[in-house]
Amino acid sequence: MYKLLSHNDLDGVGCGILAKLAFNDKVKIRYNSITALDREIEFFLENDQQKTFLFITDLSPNEENEKRIHDYYQATGNVQLLDHHKTALHFNQYEWGKVLIEDEQGFLTSATSLYYQYLVIHGLLEKTEAVSEFVELVRQYDTWEWEKNGNLQAQRLNALFFLVSIEEFEEKMLERLKTSDHFDFDDFEKKILSMEEEKTERYIRRKKRELIQTTLGEYYAGVVYAESYLSELGNELGKENPHLDYIAMINMGSKKISFRTIHDHIDVSAIAAKYGGGGHQKAAGCSLTEEAYKQYVVATFHIEPIPEDARRNRYNVKGSTFGTFYKNQQDEMFMLYSNDEVDWIIEKNNMLLTQSFASFNEAEWFLKRNKQAWLVRDDLFVDYLMREVNKGRHLHKGM
Numbered sequence: 001m002y003k004l005l006s007h008n009d010l011d012g013v014g015c016g017i018l019a020k021l022a023f024n025d026k027v028k029i030r031y032n033s034i035t036a037l038d039r040e041i042e043f044f045l046e047n048d049q050q051k052t053f054l055f056i057t058d059l060s061p062n063e064e065n066e067k068r069i070h071d072y073y074q075a076t077g078n079v080q081l082l083d084h085h086k087t088a089l090h091f092n093q094y095e096w097g098k099v100l101i102e103d104e105q106g107f108l109t110s111a112t113s114l115y116y117q118y119l120v121i122h123g124l125l126e127k128t129e130a131v132s133e134f135v136e137l138v139r140q141y142d143t144w145e146w147e148k149n150g151n152l153q154a155q156r157l158n159a160l161f162f163l164v165s166i167e168e169f170e171e172k173m174l175e176r177l178k179t180s181d182h183f184d185f186d187d188f189e190k191k192i193l194s195m196e197e198e199k200t201e202r203y204i205r206r207k208k209r210e211l212i213q214t215t216l217g218e219y220y221a222g223v224v225y226a227e228s229y230l231s232e233l234g235n236e237l238g239k240e241n242p243h244l245d246y247i248a249m250i251n252m253g254s255k256k257i258s259f260r261t262i263h264d265h266i267d268v269s270a271i272a273a274k275y276g277g278g279g280h281q282k283a284a285g286c287s288l289t290e291e292a293y294k295q296y297v298v299a300t301f302h303i304e305p306i307p308e309d310a311r312r313n314r315y316n317v318k319g320s321t322f323g324t325f326y327k328n329q330q331d332e333m334f335m336l337y338s339n340d341e342v343d344w345i346i347e348k349n350n351m352l353l354t355q356s357f358a359s360f361n362e363a364e365w366f367l368k369r370n371k372q373a374w375l376v377r378d379d380l381f382v383d384y385l386m387r388e389v390n391k392g393r394h395l396h397k398g399m
């Protein structure tokens with residue numbers, strides 16, 4: 001017999017689907033949240049027979065269970081842990097642990113891709129086109145490579161995963177992988193997936209208006225309350241607000257925080273680890289501990305959301321050397337411009353700030369971090385210019 005303890009996301013369930021393909025009814029599977037894994041391990045070690053081979057995928061046990069599993073391995077040899085999370089790298093010290101973030105060709109791995117490789121190498125599963133395609137979609141989604149590649153199939157697979165129950169998803173995928181030459185969605189799925197895409201877009205648009213900005217330690221963070229479409233939402237908010245180091249998405253119901261960053265120099269797994277969580281450099285999570293609650297909820301509760309930059313401007317547009325006009329909640333006005341396209345400067349209420357910047361983006365980054373200003377609509381921009389022109393006239397009259 002086999003037992004698989006895996007994560008309850010697409011990548012974790014991808015492992016379960018491979019296990020069912022390989023072992024049919026000879027495998028018992030439990031999908032867990034990050035925090036529920038340790039209970040399951042304890043239950044397994046207390047109740048299962050020593051003949052059962054234990055797989056743990058996409059998740060890692062705590063220190064106590066790490067020792068217990070090692071004892072179980074020494075007694076039976078029946079354990080394999082496969083993971084691709086940075087916070088699990090120390091499991092590589094065990095014969096039963098394999099944690100790999102990037103493969104030999106430089107591709108980011110996922111638990112499903114590692115498990116597929118394991119099963120095929122050990123002669124437990126036969127490689128087919130359809131299964132390889134499925135595994136690749138899961139990998140691209142989990143590593144977010146799909147976005148770079150414009151691989152919408154991968155995103156759709158994850159959307160479908162959230163539209164149906166885990167059991168139904170497993171059943172549908174197993175059927176398809178056993179009978180089809182290639183992996184694809186059926187017509188009904190395509191229809192509901194396109195409806196789901198519209199719904200996701202609306203949700204993200206709403207959440208953009210609820211994002212607040214705060215500083216926590218050395219970082220500028222965006223904080224939002226959300227419980228759905230977290231990967232897409234975190235990515236959108238990050239791209240829209242490149243001046244923020246990372247985005248924290250708080251789910252009050254499940255008492256969890258998800259962290260995302262679009263930046264290479266920020267490691268959100270280290271931020272999550274401060275609160276006992278973990279994950280990847282660009283995507284991580286933790287429980288909403290008392291400490292995290294104080295910092296992310298209590299300390300930010302009074303802060304107003306960041307107003308969004310005006311979107312449909314024709315005149316007040318970013319990067320214009322003539323000038324781009326910003327405003328903040330304290331009604332301070334900022335004009336960002338460049339005389340020579342080399343040095344970018346900022347006027348605050350018509351007074352030049354001492355800093356100068358090497359590019360428009362740097363200047364805007366400064367403005368958004370330190371002054372929390374947003375791009376104003378064309379009509380305000382035109383009003384402002386008119387006032388400036390009138391001031392000029394008055395000046396001439398006085399002379």
Ligand SMILES: [Mn+2]
Nearest residue numbers: 011058111142
């Ligand atoms: Mn994963």
